[in-house]
Amino acid sequence: MTRTSPWWTDGDETIALVSEDGERIPHPELDTMITDLTIDDLRGLYRDMAVVRRIDTEATALQRQGELGLWAPLLGQEAAQVGSARALRTDDFVFSSYREHAVAHLRGAKPVELLRMCRGTAHSGWDPLEIRMAPMQIIIGAQTLHAVGYGMGIRNQESDDVAVTYFGDGATSQGSVSEAMVFAASFNLPVLFFCQNNQYAISEPVGLQSRAPLAQRALGFGIPAIRIDGNDVLAALAATRFALAHIREHGAPVFIEAITYRMGPHTTSDDPSRYRPEQELEDWRTRDPLLRLERLLAAADESTGLRDLADSESDEIARVLREECLALSDPDPEEIFAHVYSTEHRVIDRQRSFLSAYLGMFEEEGS
Numbered sequence: 223m224t225r226t227s228p229w230w231t232d233g234d235e236t237i238a239l240v241s242e243d244g245e246r247i248p249h250p251e252l253d254t255m256i257t258d259l260t261i262d263d264l265r266g267l268y269r270d271m272a273v274v275r276r277i278d279t280e281a282t283a284l285q286r287q288g289e290l291g292l293w294a295p296l297l298g299q300e301a302a303q304v305g306s307a308r309a310l311r312t313d314d315f316v317f318s319s320y321r322e323h324a325v326a327h328l329r330g331a332k333p334v335e336l337l338r339m340c341r342g343t344a345h346s347g348w349d350p351l352e353i354r355m356a357p358m359q360i361i362i363g364a365q366t367l368h369a370v371g372y373g374m375g376i377r378n379q380e381s382d383d384v385a386v387t388y389f390g391d392g393a394t395s396q397g398s399v400s401e402a403m404v405f406a407a408s409f410n411l412p413v414l415f416f417c418q419n420n421q422y423a424i425s426e427p428v429g430l431q432s433r434a435p436l437a438q439r440a441l442g443f444g445i446p447a448i449r450i451d452g453n454d455v456l457a458a459l460a461a462t463r464f465a466l467a468h469i470r471e472h473g474a475p476v477f478i479e480a481i482t483y484r485m486g487p488h489t490t491s492d493d494p495s496r497y498r499p500e501q502e503l504e505d506w507r508t509r510d511p512l513l514r515l516e517r518l519l520a521a522a523d524e525s526t527g528l529r530d531l532a533d534s535e536s537d538e539i540a541r542v543l544r545e546e547c548l549a550l551s552d553p554d555p556e557e558i559f560a561h562v563y564s565t566e567h568r569v570i571d572r573q574r575s576f577l578s579a580y581l582g583m584f585e586e587e588g589s
C-alpha cells in the first residue's frame with residue numbers, strides 16, 4: 223500500500239522512493255517534491271556521492287599515514303547527507319557534528335578545508351559565515367542548541383531561512399538535544415532536526431540507546447517527524463525539501479530520522495570488529511547508497527560511463543586534496559587566542575603573554 227502522507231506515525235514504515243533493487247517506489251506527496259529532477263540531476267547526485275566518498279577515503283588514508291590527527295569517516299552515509307544538503311538554500315544555516323563532510327562540501331567548503339581542523343592547523347577548516355555552516359561540533363548534541371538559538375534569531379528577524387542541525391542516533395540520548403526540541407517546539411522555531419541514525423554511537427547499538435523509534439521522540443515533543451530510508455538519496459532530497467517547505471510556511475520545527483549505516487569505524491581510533499558482526503556489515507553493503515542510485519539509472523539505461531566518469535573526477539580531486547593537505551602550514555601559536563572573545567580580555571592577554579614568553583625560551587635555546 224502506498225502511504226499518502228510523509229509524516230511518521232507510530233508503526234509506519236520507513237519511506238523509500240527507490241528500492242534496494244533500484245526500482246522507483248511512488249509516493250503521492252514526496253514525489254511532488256522532485257518532479258524537476260532530470261537524468262542529469264540524478265547523475266549529478268551520483269557524482270556528488272562518489273566525490274565525497276573519495277574525499278573520505280583519501281582523508282582516512284592520510285590519517286593512517288600520520289598526516290591527520292583523527293578522521294570520522296562518513297562511508298555509508300553519503301545519500302542522507304548529499305540528498306538533504308542539496309535541498310537547502312544558501313541562506314539557511316547548518317549546525318553539524320564531525321561527520322557531515324558531504325554537507326560541508328556541498329555548502330562550498332573546498333576538500334582541503336574539510337581536513338584543516340583534523341590536521342590541527344585551524345579551529346575551523348572553513349569560513350562559517352561564507353558557507354553558512356558552523357564549525358563541526360565535537361560535543362555531542364550541542365549543535366542542536368546552537369541551531370535553536372539561531373532559529374530564534376531568524377524568527378526575530380522575520381526571515382524565512384531555516385536553521386538545520388545534523389546529529390546522530392546517540393545524540394538523541396543527550397539532555398541538550400531534548401532541551402533543544404522542547405525550546406524549538408515551545409517557541410515555534412524554524413529548525414530542521416536531521417538525525418542520521420547510523421545504528422551506532424561508537425560501540426553502542428541504537429536499540430540499547432532507545433527502546434522506541436527515534437522519530438517517536440520528536441512526536442513526544444510535539445514536533446512532526448518523517449522517517450526515511452537514509453541510503454536512498456531521492457528520499458533524503460524529497461523529504462528534506464518537504465520538511466523545509468513546511469518549516470518556512472509554518473515557522474515551526476520538523477524532525478527527520480534518516481535510517482542509514484556507518485560502514486566504517488566511528489573514527490580512525492576505533493576498531494568496529496570488536497563490537498559489530500561482520501555479517502551485519504555485509505548485509506548493509508547490499509544497501510549501499512551509490513549502488514542503489516546506479517541501479518535506478520541502469521534501469522533507465524542511463525548508467526553508461528557513470529562510474530568511470532565519477533571515478534576519474536574523484537581521483538583528480540583526491541590527488542589535489544593530498545597535495546594541498548601536505549602543503550598546509552602551521553598557524554601562529556598565538557592564534558589560539560584570536561576568537562575566544564570578540565574584544566580584548568585581560569585573562570586572555572595574560573595567557574597570550576605567558577605563551578609568548580614560553581615560546582621565546584625555545585628561540586633563545588636555538589640561537
Ligand SMILES: Cc1ncc(C[n+]2csc(CCOP(=O)(O)OP(=O)(O)O)c2C)c(N)n1
Pocket residue numbers: 319321360361362389390391392393394420422423424484488
Ligand atoms: C557530550 C559528549 N559526550 C560524549 C562524547 C564522546 N563521544 C564522541 S562521539 C560519541 C558517539 C556519538 O554517536 P552518535 O550521536 O550516534 O553519532 P555518530 O558518531 O554515530 O555519527 C560519543 C559518546 C562527546 N564527544 N561529547
